[in-house]
Amino acid sequence: xxxxxxxxxxxxxxxxxxxxxxxxxxxxxxxxxxxxxxxxxxxxxxxxxxxxxxxxxxxxxxxxxxxxxxxxxxxxxxxxxxxxxxxxxxxxxxxxxxxxxxxxxxxxxxxxxxxxxxxxxxxxxxxxxxxxxxxxxxxxxxxxxxxxxxxxxxxxxxxxxxxxxxxxxxxxxxxxxxxxx
Amino acid sequence: xxxxxxxxxxxxxxxxxxxxxxxxxxxxxxxxxxxxxxxxxxxxxxxxxxxxxxxxxxxxxxxxxxxxxxxxxxxxxxxxxxx
Numbered sequence: 001x002x003x004x005x006x007x008x009x010x011x012x013x014x015x016x017x018x019x020x021x022x023x024x025x026x027x028x029x030x031x032x033x034x035x036x037x038x039x040x041x042x043x044x045x046x047x048x049x050x051x052x053x054x055x056x057x058x059x060x061x062x063x064x065x066x067x068x069x070x071x072x073x074x075x076x077x078x079x080x081x082x083x084x085x086x087x088x089x090x091x092x093x094x095x096x097x098x099x100x101x102x103x104x105x106x107x108x109x110x111x112x113x114x115x116x117x118x119x120x121x122x123x124x125x126x127x128x129x130x131x132x133x134x135x136x137x138x139x140x141x142x143x144x145x146x147x148x149x150x151x152x153x154x155x156x157x158x159x160x161x162x163x164x165x166x167x168x169x170x171x172x173x174x175x176x177x178x179x180x181x
Numbered sequence: 182x183x184x185x186x187x188x189x190x191x192x193x194x195x196x197x198x199x200x201x202x203x204x205x206x207x208x209x210x211x212x213x214x215x216x217x218x219x220x221x222x223x224x225x226x227x228x229x230x231x232x233x234x235x236x237x238x239x240x241x242x243x244x245x246x247x248x249x250x251x252x253x254x255x256x257x258x259x260x261x262x263x264x
Binding site for chain 2: 044047048050051052053118119120121129133
């Protein structure tokens with residue numbers, strides 16, 4: 001066989017190998033919003049993707065981190081500003097607000113009533129389901145630090161890590177789907 | 182498969198996901214398909230309209246053979262053969 005041809009073939013094989021290795025059946029979501037509706041959408045997509053046999057990684061940052069707080073857990077040793085942040089932001093998935101029609105809680109109550117009637121799982125249930133299905137939650141260390149949240153006050157979740165943007169980027173690079181919610 | 186053929190089909194596994202909304206039926210199907218062998222038939226009952234589009238797509242991805250839908254009064258029966 002032609003030597004030049006063989007060389008090209010080898011090169012192509014290498015490139016294909018790289019491509020195959022590069023993109024896995026994996027999805028990475030940036031969960032940024034602390035709105036109940038957007039969080040719900042993120043969790044539905046995440047759990048749905050596990051049914052498609054995809055590996056799912058969620059990167060929780062900024063306002064979304066508040067939704068991971070466990071209302072039953074309290075931590076000591078926070079400074080004044082951290083305490084204020086903790087007080088102002090929703091404590092857990094049950095307390096997050098709607099992005100529209102919140103109406104001082106009335107809108108949310110109505111929507112939750114409807115969801116129950118229509119068999120739509122609550123946000124809290126979705127977190128539980130996601131945990132059971134092996135969805136990984138990575139929490140942005142910087143956001144936690146900024147808002148004064150501590151690891152000890154987050155919900156008990158099977159696969160949860162505190163990490164930085166590097167983790168997100170390396171996961172996103174390998175993922176077929178990346179979304180920002 | 183025709184509707185009559187599907188109606189006479191004996192499923193090895195039936196998943197009742199009626200009353201649950203997206204992504205409930207999909208997750209139920211995924212869970213239940215693990216309990217049957219390759220080549221066996223599974224039936225999914227769903228009252229969620231979206232399921233009728235979701236399950237065929239899901240089958241395509243997972244390489245199961247989608248057999249068809251039988252419409253009942255307030256729900257649908259979806260049939261598939263495990264890959």
